[in-house]
Each structure stands twice: as structure tokens, then as C-alpha cells.
Amino acid sequence: MNVLGVDIGGTKIRMGVINEEGTVLYDERVPTQLPLYPYLEEQVLRILKLHPEVEAIGIGTHGFVDPVNGRIIYATETLPGWTGTEVKQQLEQATGKRVEVENDANCASLVEAKLGAAKGKNRVVTLTLGTGLGGGIIWDGKILSGGPHGGAAEVGHMILYPGGALCTCGRHGCFEQYVSGTGLRRRIAEAGVDLSPDELFKKAATDPAAKQLVTEFTYDLAVVISTLQAAFDMETAVIGGGVSDSAEYWWDELISQLEPLLLHPLEVKKAQFGNDAGILGAALLVIEQ
Template sequence: MSRYYIGADIGGTGIKAAVVDGQGKIVARRSTATPVNEGAAGILAALKKIIAELVCCGYEIGGIGIGTAGRVDQAEGVVLYATKNLPGWTGMRLAEAVEKEFPLPVSVGNDANAAALGEGWHGAAAGLNDYVMLTLGTGVGGAVIHNAEAISGRQGGAGEIGHMVIYPGGISCSCGQQGCTEHYLSGKALSRLAAEAAEGWDGRRLLAEFAAGSATAAAAMERYMHDLSLTVHNIQSFMDPEAIILGGGVAESHALWWDAWMSKLAALSPLSIKVVPAELGNDAGMIGAARMIMNKEGK
């Protein structure tokens, strides 16, 4: 019988998990809202519940991979730091907690790293060895892949693009800094720009109005595209990757603003930058998390 793996993805708004086969195909999936109001205990219980449902689907499960927002000690499976998007999650011994519930090997890593591994396995980064993934979702995440492996760093902070400062003295961040990228490029940031542009607008409305040619929307998007261009330029300057993969919920709407942004990026940066949209969408983190435990098990 073929062996399958569970890949889970924990974010500030939702928890998703899937059974993935050895070729990266999802054969079963579950999802639930992240019960942030219940703190760490509630989040862990919600994760265990959907994993249990998948374990009972009848597949031979070889292990569980988990991608979570925050800085992670991958060797120990411990969340070293998480923002208020996952309250109480800092210090969670996630691998240990899940292994106690399920008699299976468990691997835990940063969610952006998992998504990047997924894109490298079967997505926009297939065939690449050195690339960076920038995820624009509830927050802003990032991952650095070198020689086809995720770099985690000494304190699990490699690729924390969301907490690079682009505006010193800017908007206060829960990490203790001011002017972090997360507050200018996340979905929440886009919604803030939308609300400032016109009463009653949210991020989706802003993008739709921009695509329709609204001058009001264009002014707000000009700010967003400038900050995105600046961030991508800085990544290219520092890492010089083969490509930068743009993923996350905001990036999924790229058809509405990609061409305009490419013009903005070309005007801002003299560098040759290859940026491509992610291909796996919301499945990237689950597929990559499954790949993570497969790598750990040598499969």
C-alpha cells in the first residue's frame, strides 16, 4: 500500500490540513477557522481535531508535517515567537503536543517555508534551487530556499520579510519595531488603504475599482505598489535569487494589478528581477508541510 502524509497549515484566520500522496497530490482535506479567542489551547485543539479526521480517512499515514506562522525551531518543533495573530502561541511545543496525540513522526516549520517547499515541489518554483518566497496574507511572510532547502536561521528567523523595517518610525508592530513591511503589504494593510481611499471600501473593492480605472483607487494602489516594489528590490539586492515567488491571499488577485506593478517595479529598480506568482494558492502550505515530513523521513 502506498504511504501518505498529512500536511497542516496554521494561520491567523484559518487552519487547513490535507492528506497528500507521494507525488504531491491532495486526496483528502479539512479546514476550520482559527479560534484565536480561545488562545493557544483552543488553536491546538482545533488542529488536533482536523488531523484526527484525516487520520480516520483510511489512508496509511507515514507522518505529519505542520507549517505555522511565527519563528520555529524546526529541530525541536517549538514555536519560538508568534505575533498576536496567534495569541499565546509563543513557546508552544507543537511537535511534542501532536506526537502525544498521534503515534506518528511530526515535523514543524514556518508556514512560509512550507509554502515555498510546496511551490518548489509542484508549483511556480519547480526546477529552481535558489529562490525566495514572499507571502502577502493576513500578515507578511517569507522564505529563503538555498540548494532546494529552506534556511531557518539560528533563531528560526530567516525569511521574516514581514518584519524588515521599510519605514523607520512608521506604524507600530506587535514585534516591538516600527515601520515593518507587514503593516504596508499585508491584506490588513490593503484594507486600511482602501478605507482611507473611500468610505465603505475594503481590499477587494479597492482592487476591483483599480482594475476598473478608478483614479481614487489608483492613488491608493500607487502607495501599495511602491512599497511592494521597494521590498522586492531589497530582496533581490540582498539575496540575488533565481526568482522571487509571490504568494498569499493578496497575490491571488494579481491579475487585477500585476501589469501595473511590473511597470512600477521596473521604474523603481535597476536590477534584473524575476518575479512570478505562486501557482498552488491555499494548497501550497499543506503540500509543502507534507514534503517537510517526507524530507525528514528520507522519503
């Protein structure tokens, strides 16, 4: 079975034809354009003409998703007009093929549990540290998602510091505002340090101001992981997303901060699939079922 995996982001859409072994047979990126749905349909139909052997379509997307009906319940202004879109219904009608839709962080967690860093584990929490903080929960081998508002496993919007930094969700102090690329840039600006996040991590070994910021970041990430352990008692926590690309500079500090906070020993691993997680996880929405 060949599946078209689609990963929808705020700046680009990645599409890959993937077989049952998880091999990417075709891979393409196009810039995200608005209005999003008609553009998505146009791109999918174009790929299907190039690859008529594709039997089904899996889509991972930013936002709160109703996975049963394949509907976008809520998306921020990262994807204007995407809220309310009946993706599954419209795309199945347009293509005549089965379509499954999920939150992108859930897709990333699925592929890491089935094929990647947590392969073979039944309870996995994956954190994607990018511009924001995405979270995916694998519970007894299946994605924990949905809910009446599509908000299950939106760990980025759990509160870390009540009354803290304003979040895009309209509340204050969410995990996302401290453990993400956005959170790092805010910390840097508030400290008056003239460094990018990548530079911050590299200079932490020799620059006291940088070291302090990295210590605060890793401590907050440790608190996030230990809090999620109390809720889900996962076998493995997987850390992915763009911020994890610099993990060689802060991983040991994270583990040191985390160990005294844990209720039980916990395996913590870096994500294996990186930027490929989106399309692979989207394809697994279909392949795994």
C-alpha cells in the same frame, strides 16, 4: 508514502492527506479553537483513525518556529497561548509518528520551488500577501529558517519606512504594514476612500484616488522585492496570498515599478498553488527529507 499536511491559521485549520506526487487524497477544514494544542492533537488523532495509512505529519503554522525541535518560539495574539508549545515532541508522543513543524510561509515557498511557479529553481523568495506579509526563502534547494529566535526569513518585519505605521511586532514601519491586506486597508482609510481592497484595484483604471493608492502599493512592493534581491540574489520571486488574487489589476504596474529598481534581471511569478500551498508545503517537509 502518505503524509498528513496541516496548515494552522488564526480562523481555521486545514488538514490534507497527500501522497509523494503531491496529490491531495483527502481534504478537511475545521475552525481554529483554543486552547490550540489539545484541539490540534484531537483533530490529528481523528484523521489518523480515518486514514491509518498516513506515515508522518507535517505542520505549517503562523509564528516564529524552531524547526529542529518543532517548537513555537513566538506567535502573536492571532494564536493566543501558542508561544512555547512543543508541537513536535507532544504530537510525536501522542501519535507515534514522525512530525515536522515549520512556519507557514516557508511551507508555501517550499511547494512553489518544488512543484509550482519556481519549480526547478534553487534560490527562491516567496511573498504571501494576506492579512500580513509572510516570506519564505529557498536557499540552494532548502528552506532558510530557524535561527536562535526562530526569526529567519521574517521579511514582513524588515523596516520599509523608519518611524512609520505601528506593526503588530511593536516596531514602526515594517514591510507588513504597507504590503499586505492590513496595509491596504490602512492606506484606504487614511485617504478617506470608501472602497474595499478588491474594489480599489478594480477602480484604479478610472478613479484617480484609487489609482494613486495602487501606485503607492505597487511601488512599495517593488522596493520590497528589489531589497530582497540585494540580500538573496534569488532566481525567482513568487507572489502569493489573498491579495495576489487581484493581481490581474496591478501586476503590470508592479513590473513597471520594479524593473528600474532591480540590480539584475529577475523572474517574478504569481504563486501556482494558492490556498493549497499550506497543506502541500507542510507535507513536503516530510516527503522532501
